[in-house]
Amino acid sequence: MTQTAIPYLLMRGGTSRGPYMNRADLPDDLDQLAEVLIAIVGSGHTLNIDGLGGGAAVTTKVAMLSKSNDDWADVDYFFAQVSVTDKLVDFKPTCGNILSGVGPAAIEMGLVSPQDGETNVNILAVNTGARVAASVQTPNGDVSYVGDAQIDGVPGTSAPVALRFMDTVGGITGAFTPTGNLTDTINGITVTCMDVAMPMVIARASEFGLTGYETATELDENKAFFERMEAVRIAAGEKMGMGDVSKSVAPKFGLLAPANQGGSVAARYFMPWNCHPTMAVTGAQCLASCLLTPNTIADGLADRSNETPAKVTLEHPSGLIDVLVDYEIGADGFALNSAGLVRTARKIASGEVYIPKSVWSGN
Known part of the structure; x- marks a missing residue:
């Protein structure tokens, strides 16, 4: 043989x-x-x-x-x-x-x-x-x-297949906000760096001159955007304590925009060198946590629920994904207990x- x-x-x-x-x-x-x-x-x-x-x-x-x-x-x-x-x-x-x-x-x-x-x-x-x-x-x-x-x-x-995720905060970097800030400005782009299920760098689509409603194919073909995004991601990786991330898929990158399909917010997730055709389960948890946390780049994009668990519906290039977030807002800010999703x-x-x-x- x-x-x-x-x-x-x-x-x-x-x-x-x-x-x-x-x-x-x-x-x-x-x-x-x-x-x-x-x-x-x-x-x-x-x-x-x-x-x-x-x-x-x-x-x-x-x-x-x-x-x-x-x-x-x-x-x-x-x-x-x-x-x-x-x-x-x-x-x-x-x-x-x-x-x-x-x-x-x-x-x-x-x-x-x-x-x-x-x-x-x-x-x-x-x-x-x-x-x-x-x-x-x-x-x-x-x-x-x-x-x-x-x-x-x-x-x-x-x-x-019902999934309930626990102990997801700081899994890679050891911190909910690895830079110590709820927002940072990197290369002129305001971002939130967050580590929930997956370390991510999250920005508003408008910061890159995008609507946030582009298809995955349209984004993949936008080479100028990817060059700007990757430069921000690499610099953010350093600030997050992850070292040189130029050859690592983490941190991932996410874009948010106001909802236009009946969800909580429009979201695009990058893997990171192309756009996810739908939405990563780990990324969905991080983006939902960003949306629920005061003073992040998500402020003003959607009405925050005062209920817990809260259902956050993310609009992605192929439809919608629901995340049920069990969380608390206390003196130390946002605290995630668990996140639930149904997949197949x-x-x-x-x-x-x-x-x-x-x-x-x-x-």
Whole structure:
């Protein structure tokens, strides 16, 4: 055999897709693991023609699962973002859309025993330390992918996967506002730097001469905007204590504008070198937190709810996403308890993926 076989599930999680694998089937060393994931995805080609990737950042993601030693969690979820063309792997962030498939995948892999009706799976996102409780539909002890739940950006309907995110504040930087300020001015652009589920740099679309209602394609074609945005993102990364982020997908970038489709606010999320076709689950939590926090760049864009939990509806390029935010406003400002979302997932394929033995000969 000139190739190494590695078991995998190919799953859609939320509005993303990628291989879900048992961490025990992969190398321990992160440098070697990165080479293996590059080969699996086929990074280095715009179409990922020699791997499982789909030529877009939302289809070059990898979930690696294992039984957890944590007292609370059932499963450890280790995430990797593989670049489409640059043969880079980023282990810093997590992904909430891919996380939507972790509960079903853990049951399919035998890491969690299913219950009859509904199975609760407690997940530790090891990249950031977030804890996520997932409720998976398991009639007769089998994972169901059939139901009436619909999410914008995915055709058809499926069984709902209810997610409740906890311990998401400061997962990467250690702080809710990593710069110590609710707003900063960088290269003439006023931004809010916030770390909730995902560290982000958030600005008003109008600061860049945009409406905030542009399509993902229109934004991707606006090279002048991306040059300005990336310069702000890199400088903000330094101020957030994240060092040189020029080759890291974190912090992500977000734009806000007044709602025009019946939501709370219009939002565009960048991954960061192109616009997300829908909305990241992690980014949705950070943007919702920014909207609910006084004295951020979101002031005046929407009426803040005085109720908790508050439902924040973000308008994204493909529709809407709802975030249910359980929070408090006290003497120390905004305090997030948890954020809830409903997503869907589907198993697409299972079997073995092959990589050259020259990359890795296996355990």
